[in-house]
Structures are given as structure tokens and as C-alpha cells.
Amino acid sequence: MLxxxxxxxxxxxxxxxxxxxxxxxxxxxxxxIAAFGETAYRPYSAAERxxxxxxxxxxxxxxRTEAAAEVVETAHAELLSRFDPVDLVGFHGQTLAHDxxxxxxxxxxxxxxxxxxxxxxxxxDFRSSDVRLGxxxxxxxxxxxxxxxxxxxxxxxxxxxxxxxxxNVTWTDPRIPAPDHACLAFDCGxxxxxxxxxxxxxxxxxxxxxxxxxxxxxxxxxxxxxxxxHPFFRRIPPKxxxxxxxxxxxxxxxxxxxxxxLAAGIATGVALAFEHFPEPPxxxxxxxxxxxxxxxxxxxxxxxxxxxxxxxEAGLDGDMLEAxxxxxxxxxxxxxxxxxxxxxxxxxxxxxxxxxxxPPDQTR
Numbered sequence: 282m283l284x285x286x287x288x289x290x291x292x293x294x295x296x297x298x299x300x301x302x303x304x305x306x307x308x309x310x311x312x313x314i315a316a317f318g319e320t321a322y323r324p325y326s327a328a329e330r331x332x333x334x335x336x337x338x339x340x341x342x343x344x345r346t347e348a349a350a351e352v353v354e355t356a357h358a359e360l361l362s363r364f365d366p367v368d369l370v371g372f373h374g375q376t377l378a379h380d381x382x383x384x385x386x387x388x389x390x391x392x393x394x395x396x397x398x399x400x401x402x403x404x405x406d407f408r409s410s411d412v413r414l415g416x417x418x419x420x421x422x423x424x425x426x427x428x429x430x431x432x433x434x435x436x437x438x439x440x441x442x443x444x445x446x447x448x449n450v451t452w453t454d455p456r457i458p459a460p461d462h463a464c465l466a467f468d469c470g471x472x473x474x475x476x477x478x479x480x481x482x483x484x485x486x487x488x489x490x491x492x493x494x495x496x497x498x499x500x501x502x503x504x505x506x507x508x509x510x511h512p513f514f515r516r517i518p519p520k521x522x523x524x525x526x527x528x529x530x531x532x533x534x535x536x537x538x539x540x541x542x543l544a545a546g547i548a549t550g551v552a553l554a555f556e557h558f559p560e561p562p563x564x565x566x567x568x569x570x571x572x573x574x575x576x577x578x579x580x581x582x583x584x585x586x587x588x589x590x591x592x593x594e595a596g597l598d599g600d601m602l603e604a605x606x607x608x609x610x611x612x613x614x615x616x617x618x619x620x621x622x623x624x625x626x627x628x629x630x631x632x633x634x635x636x637x638x639x640p641p642d643q644t645r
Contacts, residue, residue: 285616287315291364291401292371292608293357297446298473298570299333299375300487301325302356305601306364311612314432320601323360325352333389339377340387349377353390358398370395371611372405373603379418381521385409386418393638402643404611406636411621416628417521423451423466423625424613425606430455433595440562441592442581443603444571446474447526448550451625452558461622461631465559467518470550471526473571476543479531489540492576498537500545504529508546514553519627540576547571548580555586565589568599611635 293304302325306318325333329352336349353375361370372395374388392405408418426441430453438454449468457463473488476495480486489495508529513520529546531539555561565587571577572591582589592599610620619631 285310285312288368288612289318290369290371290608290611291361291367292604292606292611293361294373294603294607295353295356295375296603297376298477299325299330299446300570302360303601303604304360304364305598305604305608306367307605307608309609309612311609311616311618312428314428314609317598317605319364320598320604321360321363322600323356325356329356333375333377336377336389340384346377346387346389349375350389350391354394357390357395361395361399367401369608369611369615370399370401370403371607371609372403373407373607374405379521381412381417386412392636396638396640400640400642402615402637402639404614404635404637407607407610407614407620407634410634411626411628411632414628414630414632416621416626416632417519418626419521420449420451420466420468420625421610421621422449422603422606423453423464424460424620425602425609426451426466427453427455427460427463428609429597429602433597435563437563438558438560440558440565440587442469442551442565442567442569444472444547444567444569444574444577445603446472447522448472448547448571450551450554452562461619461624464622464625465518465557466625467520467554467557468522468526469554470514470522471528471543471546472569473574474526475528475546476540476574479536479539479543483536489574492540492544492574492578494537495540495544495574495576498535498539498541500541501529501531501534501538504531504542505545505549509549509553514550518557519623519625521626544574544577545580547577548584551581552584562587566592566595566597568592568597568602570600572599
């Protein structure tokens with residue numbers, strides 16, 4: 282196991298919304314957080330997004346994955362090379378296919394390629410080990426949420442909600458030192474993906490900025506009631522979704538009503554998640570792109586029994602939290618510490634995933 286010391290680590294995340302790559306520096310030993318460093322974002326171009334969308338659902342033996350991997354590696358190399366030298370890089374890649382219990386999980390992009398380009402060791406392929414050992418392979422951020430809860434001085438259980446392409450939630454108790462005993466986490470329902478897809482298909486826009494169009498609509502309660510009966514919500518966690526999460530039926534609805542119904546669908550999934558928590562959280566902290574959608578945030582707050590706020594109110598960066606998490610997880614991988622556990626991914630025992638690739642000129 283690597284000797285415990287603080288490392289300057291660069292983490293990168295490209296989520297299911299396919300908007301671009303987030304990158305953030307974290308100073309950490311994989312247990313505590315010493316400092317947050319610089320951040321940067323590199324959007325995917327329309328052409329790059331088209332390549333990635335075309336490869337969604339593809340496995341490594343599919344010819345579409347080569348073009349997708351090239352997009353992912355090029356975008357990450359361009360962004361990460363802007364940073365000053367670091368001790369380590371955590372690279373998530375771009376999820377194209379996720380089928381735990383079936384074919385496994387597939388994130389496009391090679392950490393070996395990035396290690397050569399950046400001249401720094403890269404930890405990557407975080408999910409495969411968990412899936413091979415029977416876990417869902419997601420979500421992987423919960424142990425970092427536990428570290429954040431301790432960092433911000435939470436004194437009782439709190440919940441962290443991330444709204445990306447899908448939504449996932451972590452319930453964590455900072456009074457318990459070990460994250461694998463202190464977390465319950467799971468994907469809780471749809472996120473931004475369906476709303477973004479609708480805006481792109483109907484209006485040629487990448488998203489409903491601030492939820493402005495959804496705010497003009499009326500959710501269809503009948504369709505939401507049917508959506509809430511989906512068996513996924515009653516399934517005992519841990520559980521995970523891919524980009525094709527269940528969503529309310531919006532067929533035939535006008536744009537504003539369709540978006541309002543999808544927004545209410547996100548809030549419904551969050552509200553139903555509270556039924557699985559061991560005890561009520563003192564606060565729900567929200568990160569991810571969805572927290573910028575005022576309509577979604579208003580609906581979530583209305584359906585929750587605890588105060589709800591974006592993580593910025595705790596002094597955190599909601600846009601970069603997942604990139605920071607993969608920096609933190611990278612250190613845990615090289616130190617031989619677990620990155621997931623039975624109550625986060627459903628794996629039989631705590632497991633440390635990830636592959637470490639070193640640049641050709643570095644000796645072990």
C-alpha cells in the first residue's frame with residue numbers, strides 16, 4: 282500500500298449528459314480533503330456529441346467505439362494538459378454501455394493513452410472490478426460524499442443528490458469514520474438526459490436553460506402517477522440505471538407541459554428515494570447540472586421533508602464535485618483502499634477498483 286501522504290491529484294469526469302469534460306485538482310490522501318485546487322471545463326462540440334451519441338449502447342467489439350474513444354481521449358488530453366503537473370490523474374472515461382449482471386460496463390477512453398500524453402500516472406476503469414464481483418458498478422461517488430460531509434462539519438446524517446444525465450443520491454452519516462459502513466447510495470431516477478433530448482429534438486437547443494420553458498408548463502399528474510408505479514422505485518438499493526432511465530410518458534404533450542412533467546419526474550424519483558434512507562437526513566445537498574434548473578429544484582424542495590440547497594451553500598463546487606471525486610478515488614486505488622461497498626453498489630464486500638497506467642518513462 283502506498284504510504285499515506287497528501288497528493289496533488291487531477292480528476293476528470295464526462296457524464297451521461299454528454300455536455301463535456303470537467304476537470305478539478307484535489308489535494309488529498311484518499312481519506313481527508315486538504316484543499317480544493319483549480320478547475321476547468323471543456324465542452325464537446327456538436328460533432329463530437331454526435332459521435333458519442335451514435336456510440337451509446339456500444340460495447341468494445343463494436344466498430345463505433347473507436348471513434349468515440351478518440352473523441353474522449355482528445356478532449357481529455359486537451360483539457361488536462363492545461364493544468365500544472367500533478368502526482369496522479371483520475372480518469373473516468375465516457376460510459377457507453379452499462380449492464381451489470383449482463384455484459385458488464387464499458388467506459389470509452391484509454392488511461393494508458395492519457396498517461397503517455399500527459400506524462401503522469403493515470404488511474405482509470407474504476408467500475409469493471411466492482412461489476413465483475415457482482416456489484417452494480419455505480420454510483421462510485423458516495424465514499425467521496427462521506428469525506429465531504431466530514432469536511433464541511435456535518436454533525437448528523439445528510440444526503441447528497443447529483444443530477445446529471447440520471448440522478449443518484451447518497452445518504453451518509455459523518456459520525457461513522459469508515460465510508461463503507463456510513464453510506465447508502467443508489468441511482469434514484471431520471472436526471473437531465475430526457476429533458477435535454479427533448480429540447481434538442483423539438484427546439485434544436487441543448488437544454489432548457491434555468492428550467493424556463495418547464496416553468497411555463499403544467500405537469501401531467503396522471504402520467505406522473507403511472508411513472509411513480511414503475512418497479513424500479515420499489516427495488517431495494519443499491520441499484521443503478523444507465524442513460525435510458527425510466528421517465529414519464531410525454532407523448533403528445535406540448536413542449537412546456539412535457540418539460541414540466543419530466544422535471545416532476547426527477548423530483549418524484551428523489552422523493553421516493555427518501556423511503557429507503559436508514560433515517561431522515563438533516564439536509565439534502567444538490568450538485569450536478571440539474572441544480573441550475575430552477576423548476577427542478579423547486580419541485581424537489583416541495584417534495585422533500587428536509588431543507589434542500591445547492592452544495593455551493595456549503596462552500597463546495599457543484600459543477601466539479603464528480604471530477605474531484607475521481608481524483609479522490611484515484612488515490613484510494615493506489616493506496617489499496619475500497620472505492621465501493623455492499624451499500625453503495627451491492628458488491629459482496631468492499632472493493633477497490635481501477636487500473637493504474639504509468640507513462641513509458643516512469644519506472645515502478
